[in-house]
Amino acid sequence: MPSHAIPCSRSFSERRPVFDPEKTPPLEDSMDQKHFTEALREALDARQPVGTPSKPLAQAIALLEVLAVQSDVHPKWKMAKSHLAPVLQRGTYGIDRLAYDALVQLGIYSSHEYRELRKHGRHTPFSDTVLEDAAQLATQAQTAEATSTALRSFAIDDAVTSDVDDAIAIERSGDTYIVHILIADVASAVPLDSPTGQEALERVGTLYLPDRNIPMMPACLSEDALSLSDGQPSRVLDFQVELTAEGEPIGVEVVSTSVQITSKLTYDQVDSLLTKDPAPDDATTNDLRLLQSLASRIRDRRRRNGAVIWQPHTFRVRGESDGSIRIDKQPNDSKARNMISEYMILAGTMAAEYLTARSIPAIYRVQDLFELHIDSPLPPSDHADIFERFRQLRPAKATLHPGGHGGLGVPSYVQVTSPIRRAADYLIQLQLTSFINTGSPLLSRSELQHHMAGLEAARKSNQRIMFDAHRSWILRHYEEQVGRTVRAEVIGIQHRRVELFLLDTGFRTFWSASKTVSLGQRLDLRISQVDHWSRRLFLKRA
Incomplete structure (x- = not known):
């Protein structure tokens, strides 16, 4: 492997003194x-x-x-x-x-400080001990030459993503297909008892903030040595899922191997390719169209099993170094995004089946069957309907016992596709890698139980940090819009207290209505004040 372009340095430069x-x-x-x-x-x-x-x-x-x-x-x-x-x-x-x-x-x-980040101590950089260990691990993370150079594989993500941990490929096998879901092999490179492994368990996950990312592992690993890039061999766990022509899974094999990613593509590039009528010799586009077609069938099967397919519009918020703000609406009808989502869910489903069949202790994500009082079988037509359905869902929970995940419409599920940026996935990969290499899992059931409790608490803290940072930057955007009008949809009503979804940013806030409003009603409101301390936006009728 070539020398690493990204040194093992602190995750971000502190602009102000750090006090503990x-x-x-x-x-x-x-x-x-x-x-x-x-x-x-x-x-x-x-x-x-x-x-x-x-x-x-x-x-x-x-x-x-x-x-x-x-x-x-x-x-x-x-x-x-x-x-x-x-x-x-x-x-x-x-x-x-x-x-x-x-x-x-x-x-x-700063006047826009992330208080949740400070509260949970995630503002502190990596220690020298962790950085030195990560540098050594990055140097040692050398791969053999790619086992299969004939396999066309695609790493598909956002253009700004630097920690790429998954790719996909497909091949025909008689009347069936083998979909290869390739996941960066972090477990083979980062021992659990190493300073870097222990730090990953402390951090639990990478924090994606509008103005910076705070990685779970130092950048020389997460963005370089372990990140999947085209043109050079990478160690991976290959989830080889056999599918019928209708997208029905037949079985799975999990193989530790080395591959060379053929193409690194963005979602927009893949969406563009999928709209074209490819020539017979255009192997890339033909593979992607086949992968997308199978993913669509897999998605339909999950929908029939009760999966929650509908989602509100999401927004990517980016804070630039000069203080400017960029807010991009993410399409929820992207074929490329839906395709990758389906194969990651498929990997988690088949991994759960593999672990259960071999009695390997694992952390499962379980969501009990929920009761949705839906008058129409059709997808929701507005945000009010979407959020009303979400309120009826029971939260997913972590457990050592396999069980159904109602929201995904699958019989069992583990998170396994993001070991670079989620500690739970890293632990599952450690279990799988150890079993493949030695015939036994690394951690016992009681040891995994010990880790699971801490992971769940810290995961929720990380979610609050990212939620707080996201709101902070959107409020900075609205601070520049005081006096202007925004369009909002009513998604909840409690007497005169109305919950709103702002259509230009996805920001959710409460508003005291002086007149009667109805669910789903769209209003033109004027921004009157922004309070960064309370993370509140004050609105008046336009």
Whole structure:
């Protein structure tokens, strides 16, 4: 493998000092308390960003962070409030908002800080130990020459994606087809007990934020040594799924191998290719059309099994380095996106079948059968209908027991297709790789149970972080639109409290209606105010 273009460095450069409230030096006596409160008062009176803080000021800043992002159940919250409340300027705001404003004034936070990111400690870069380990693992992650050069394989993703962990290919086998779902082999390169493996379990997943990504593993691995790229061999787990001409799965084999990705394509490129009538010798387009045709049949079968196929429009929000904002509406009728989604679900379904049949401990995603009170069998026609159906769904849960996933319309399911960016997938891949190589899984049922509890809690924290960041940047967009009119659809009503879906960004917010409105009604509303602290948008009738 060629030398890595991406060095093992920190995931992003800190523009401001990083303070860890958990490592705050203890307040030994009243003199220490006096020193750090005086240091904070002087710094705030100076009304300019601080440079390198003194020890007393560092203590005060760390306690300000406790007040700004933690709740009153934090062990240092009461102490922080008792010592710092007299220093903070009084007003109508609560102590958390006052502490946040002080951190902004000191230059520790930006005015659009991700509080959830700070709360859960995900703003801290990789340690030197992890970076050194990752650099060594990246150097060792050399692959043999591709086992099969005849297999045409396609890595299909967004143009901006840098951590590519899946590809697909197809071949005929008599009257059936073999679909190869190729997943980057992270387990063979990153041992679970390595500093990098342990860090991945701590981080649980990559955070995709509008202005940056915070990876689960350092970039020299996630964006280079382990990422699937065209033109060079890559180690993969090959989920070889045999399908009938109607897209019915017959069986699966899981093989550890090395392949050379033939083409790296974007969704837009594939959508364009799928609209063309290819020549007989256009192998790429013919393969993609066959893959898409089978995926459509697989999707139809899931729909008949009760799968939730309908989705609201989604939006990609990107914050540029110059502070500008780009919001792109993602098509929900893209054949390329739907095709890749189907094969990733198929891989998870067949992997679950493979694991269950061999009694390999695994973390399954289960969603009990739900009760949908639907008057029409047709797909929902508006966002109000979509969200009303979503409210009736029971949440999926993680378990060591295989079971049906009602929302996907499959008999069992594991997450296995994103080991570069999801720790749960990494663990499942470790189980599979160990079984393939030694005949035994790496982790026992009890060991996997221990990991599962921590993963689920951290996964939910990561979701809150990404949700908060997404809302923050959309509000920055609306801050520039104050006074202008936006179009919104009513998706929920509780007396006069109305939930809205803004059609230009997908932003969901609440609004106090002065007149009666109905579900699905579309309104023209004027943006009157943006409050970044509460992540709220205030609207009035246009």
